[in-house]
Amino acid sequence: MTNVKNSNRFMLILIIWAIPASLIALIITSTIDASIGVSLLVSQVLIFGVPCIVVLAINRKRIKEILPTRKMGTKNYLMIIAMSLAIQPLLVLISTILGQFLPATSSEMLDNMNMEANFFLVLLFIGVVPSILEELAFRGIIFSGYKDVPIFKAALLNGVLFGLMHLNFHQFFYTAVLGFTLCLFVYYTKSILSAMLAHFVVNGTQVGLSLLQLRSRQELAYYDEPSVFLTLIILGLIAVAGLTVFAFVFMKFKSHNITDNDRPEDAMEPDGAASPLPAKPHALLTVPVYITIALFVLFALITLLPPIPHQCPYC
Numbered sequence: 001m002t003n004v005k006n007s008n009r010f011m012l013i014l015i016i017w018a019i020p021a022s023l024i025a026l027i028i029t030s031t032i033d034a035s036i037g038v039s040l041l042v043s044q045v046l047i048f049g050v051p052c053i054v055v056l057a058i059n060r061k062r063i064k065e066i067l068p069t070r071k072m073g074t075k076n077y078l079m080i081i082a083m084s085l086a087i088q089p090l091l092v093l094i095s096t097i098l099g100q101f102l103p104a105t106s107s108e109m110l111d112n113m114n115m116e117a118n119f120f121l122v123l124l125f126i127g128v129v130p131s132i133l134e135e136l137a138f139r140g141i142i143f144s145g146y147k148d149v150p151i152f153k154a155a156l157l158n159g160v161l162f163g164l165m166h167l168n169f170h171q172f173f174y175t176a177v178l179g180f181t182l183c184l185f186v187y188y189t190k191s192i193l194s195a196m197l198a199h200f201v202v203n204g205t206q207v208g209l210s211l212l213q214l215r216s217r218q219e220l221a222y223y224d225e226p227s228v229f230l231t232l233i234i235l236g237l238i239a240v241a242g243l244t245v246f247a248f249v250f251m252k253f254k255s256h257n258i259t260d261n262d263r264p265e266d267a268m269e270p271d272g273a274a275s276p277l278p279a280k281p282h283a284l285l286t287v288p289v290y291i292t293i294a295l296f297v298l299f300a301l302i303t304l305l306p307p308i309p310h311q312c313p314y315c
Helices: 004-031 036-058 060-066 074-099 106-117 119-146 151-164 169-189 192-219 228-258 287-304
Strands: none
Touching: 004 036, 004 074, 004 119, 036 060, 036 119, 060 074, 060 119, 074 169, 074 192, 106 228, 119 151, 119 192, 119 228, 151 169, 151 287, 169 228, 169 287, 228 287
């Protein structure tokens, strides 16, 4: 799993496997009458865990190349946490804008989980598990195949594929932005742990904010939602401030990692390539990518269809 074609094929396998894996998860969780959180956990393990285990078992001699875990140091950890917090207002802004036109199923699911489980269980299901399994698949197995591709193109494609995997238009855009950012973290630190940490911070923060908002609604007898226009203005201003902080910290982060003398030979150079480019550039948009996009559009359109009305003359 070290070239573009193999990475793109793995992505196609993931999105195709998601269908039977989801059905298997549904059967299992229905049998044991599992909660939403447990259902999500089973789905994550089947959809991402099983394919990742198979690929890593086949490539067990090259796991360190597929899943880099270079020591990052305290400064990198702190900067990654800061950038993960700073970029969230932008993600929330994108989600809020799209939520005016598209169903926000992920937000509804998070609210339901917060109502039926305690904070730490929800944090496990939403924060810990996805930050491990999804990063193994995307910033590990898939991203490892783009090493001979300029970082911007590699991160952009990886982010788009990450967005496509969510199979709905609402989540696609902000998860694509997040995926692009996580690729940069892995690229500069040479450690997949950076993406796992950032992913956990983003998801964990959303779990906390959702819980606070839910409790506010429950405690207040009359909860007056602010106007959409005012909400977007406030979020826009916060997003601009967050991006300013992100850009400032990112420049420090980039400089800190580029000037590290212990960096391996394929380190980031000022020209933007992870390693010397081959004479013939790799074709990033291979056939599996186009098939993946087509499948995404199909499933995303299905999620927009109105539910079939329940018609039963005896009910």
